[in-house]
Amino acid sequence: MIIVDLQSVPYRPAWAVQEQVHADVLAGGEERLLLVEHPPVITFGRRPGLEKNLVASEEQLQKLGVEIVQSDRGGDITFHGPGQLVVYPIIRLNDHRLSVGGYVRMLQELVIDALKQLGIDAHRDQSAIGVWVGEGVRAEKICAIGVRIRRGVSIHGLALNVTTDLKYFNLIVPCGICNRGVTSIAKILGNAAPAMDQVKQAIVKSFEARLHR
Numbered sequence: 001m002i003i004v005d006l007q008s009v010p011y012r013p014a015w016a017v018q019e020q021v022h023a024d025v026l027a028g029g030e031e032r033l034l035l036v037e038h039p040p041v042i043t044f045g046r047r048p049g050l051e052k053n054l055v056a057s058e059e060q061l062q063k064l065g066v067e068i069v070q071s072d073r074g075g076d077i078t079f080h081g082p083g084q085l086v087v088y089p090i091i092r093l094n095d096h097r098l099s100v101g102g103y104v105r106m107l108q109e110l111v112i113d114a115l116k117q118l119g120i121d122a123h124r125d126q127s128a129i130g131v132w133v134g135e136g137v138r139a140e141k142i143c144a145i146g147v148r149i150r151r152g153v154s155i156h157g158l159a160l161n162v163t164t165d166l167k168y169f170n171l172i173v174p175c176g177i178c179n180r181g182v183t184s185i186a187k188i189l190g191n192a193a194p195a196m197d198q199v200k201q202a203i204v205k206s207f208e209a210r211l212h213r
Contacts, residue, residue, distance in 0.1 A: 006036040011069050021090045026153050034088040038080040041067040045075040053077040056171035073156035075146030077172050083163035110210040111143045114202040140183035162199050
């Protein structure tokens with residue numbers, strides 16, 4: 001697997017890179033793990049009617065410089081921005097004996113593994129996709145997941161809040177889930193929070209371990 005750090009790239013150009021890599025992997029090329037941060041952008045999943053979860057006005061979005069993109073991934077509405085590590089695995093599920101559900105669970109577990117390396121206890125929630133910190137009504141989402149599997153090859157992926165400005169999430173109902181908060185590594189660990197490069201290393205290590213298990 002090739003690890004590609006795209007650094008900071010707007011959502012649409014990064015999506016175009018994913019499509020190019022997807023075609024290559026589909027044709028037998030080496031699998032990739034793309035790492036990226038996006039400028040502020042709100043994206044919608046494929047399900048109809050998600051516009052109701054955008055609570056910001058057009059004026060607010062323009063003032064904050066937030067782009068709106070209709071994506072073809074699964075999931076609901078989400079925000080991407082600086083300080084958030086977005087990971088796009090482009091892999092052949094059959095090569096790893098993964099169902100679609102098994103792949104999503106693997107993404108959740110590898111994030112949980114990585115966060116544990118960094119000193120954060122996180123977990124899955126049986127009622128909601130993603131990775132969560134805290135229990136019950138106080139649980140907050142630290143990582144969103146939205147994928148698409150096309151012809152057996154994955155595209156899109158996960159978004160982990162590292163030093164993300166969480167105020168941006170007030171523009172939406174994150175993932176369409178009301179009354180549930182959003183958190184970040186920096187919010188939890190404060191001055192002890194690791195640098196982005198350390199988080200990337202933890203995610204890559206965890207991903208490789210899970211994929212080859």
